[in-house]
Amino acid sequence: MLRIGVEERRARLARRHRLAPAARAGDVLEATRSMVCLHATEPVTVYLSAWARVDGFAMADMERALYEDRTLVKHLAMRRTLFAFPRETLPFAQAGASERVAVAERPRLIRDVEAAGLHSDGSRWLDDASAAVLEILSDGREATMAQLRKEIPLLEGSIEFGVGKRWGGRAAVAPRVLTVLSTSGRILRARNDGSWSTSRPRWSTTEAWIGEPLQPLSDAAGTAELVRQWLRAFGPGTEADLKWWLGSTLTAVRRALAEVGAIEVDLDGRTGHLLPDDLETTDPVEPWAALLPALDPTTMGWIDRSWYLGPYKSQLFDTAGNAGPTVWWDGRIVGGWRQGEDGEVVLQLLEDVGSDARRALDDEAARLAAWLGGTRVLMRYPAPLFAAAGSGAAAR
Structure with a gap:
């Protein structure tokens, strides 16, 4: 082997x-x-x-x-x-992943609305609410969640969750209807009404947004x-x-x-x-520095992360397995980063990487700060490394 x-x-x-x-x-x-x-x-x-x-x-x-x-x-x-x-990958993602989510989400939503007493026949309610959403979005129209709720009374209502738990509360049913529709491949997130650092999507039918139904x-x-x-x-x-x-x-x-x-x-x-055509040795590269954001696909790409994460899981991943912003040197995670009050990119290294690596990482931090131009961005998943200071989550 x-x-x-x-x-x-x-x-x-x-x-x-x-x-x-x-x-x-x-x-x-x-x-x-x-x-x-x-x-x-x-x-x-x-x-x-x-x-x-x-x-x-x-x-x-x-x-x-x-x-x-x-x-x-x-x-x-x-x-x-x-x-x-x-x-071009969307049809494969729909068939190989999204459909599985839809199969789980639909009965869960039906069960929850019936248990909450919102609708006695949850299946019929969901079919009617879904049909109303698709009707609103027909002819290429895009609409926000707020617009859909205003025009479709069936989307009103909320469900209590986490009863007796510190994190409990109430959640509206409308987003869950859109989750069922989107994971079923019928609607997609279209333009964003918010800034680049916020998520306020309009919704569109899949066919209208990409120009054809999903294969x-x-x-x-x-x-x-x-x-x-x-x-x-x-x-x-x-x-x-x-x-x-x-x-x-x-x-x-x-x-x-x-x-x-x-x-x-x-x-x-x-x-x-x-893959059978991918067995050749890769040419090495010069040592490199990178600053990756929370939930970057490289950081999150494997379940066994020991070969690039080392002993730093508790400092950089929360208890749900979400990675905060990470600092990389030559193929390994060596720390985390955040923004200061003035927008400066602040590094916190978890080991001594040497003077050459430190200079390269400082240069990368300066490059990122210059690109951000003083804008502070909200990180919903700051690294636990910075939780005591509260700095990552306080950004604007």
Whole structure:
């Protein structure tokens, strides 16, 4: 069995994730394709992930890709998480991930509205509310959540959650109706009425937004293509890595690995997988520095992160597994970053990286601060490293 060591994995990461200066992407679409997709739960992540990978990146480049050219499309998929996908990947994401979310979300919403006493026949209510949304969005119209709720009385109402818990409260049913519709492939997030650092999407029918209905594919075909793309970008990886990333089952992962003809490799005693045409050694790169945002796809790409995260999980990941902003040196996470009151990018390193690395990281921090131009961005997932100071979450 071919052995793939940590140095080879880090060289692949540097080049394929476009983080080494010599490997940067030419535009945001190329950068996104390199990662399969970009995390979009944090509104700023897609921009900062692209900034780290595209030389000369401007905010308008992402706006154009998302809202004008629509070569990138935001969609809820793996692990019920929002991503920005290249448009050509969208049908595979729908079949291999989003449909699975829809199958779980629909009965859960029906059960919850009936238990809350909002509607005695939750299935009929959901069908009627969904039909009303699609009617409003017919003929290419786009509408915000607030507009839909104003025009559709069936979307009114809320459900109590976390009864007796500190984090409990009430949640409106309208967003959950849109979740069912979007994960079913019928509607998509269109233009954003907020700034680049906030999420206030308008909604559109899928056909109106991308110009055609989604190509119907089987779950097996969608999963196999997602696995193929993941192996190209993140491989080698284990079955556990893929199961976590997909939010799927080992059965589905093993079926997809067989479908793409994946080859087993030795990852220091664990079994990993690579595509059969991807077994050559990667040329090394010069040491490189990177500052990645919260939930960046590189930081979140594997469930086994020991080879690049080391002992720093508790400082950089919250208890739900969400990664805060990270500092990278030559293929490893070595700390976290935040913004100061004046917009300055502040590094907190967790180890002594040496003077050359420190200079490179300081240069990268200055480059990011200059790009932000004094704007402070909200990070909903600040690194626990900074929680005591409260600095990451207080940004504007």
